[in-house]
Amino acid sequence: MSDGETIGGVPVTEQQLAAWAAEAEVGYDIDVLKRRGRGRPGRGAEPAQVVALRLTSEELAALDARAAREHKSRSELIREAIAAYAA
Structure with missing residues (x-):
């Protein structure tokens, strides 16, 4: 490629682009693509909503x-407190 595109610092070549195009034309296994990889595990069937919360230094401590x-995370304790409050 003439514009110096890289992935992870490695130059992308015309040959690599041709190989990717050929792979795409053959098709992909959608079930394989949908499998979760690294990252945080899901908490249910639907994506979880991230909510920002402001705490004082005393509350955080x-x-x-x-x-x-x-032996729990902050998030676990907050979720437990909300569940107890909402019950």
């Missing part, structure tokens, strides 16, 4: 202390 005592 208390949350972290309890999380350490219970």
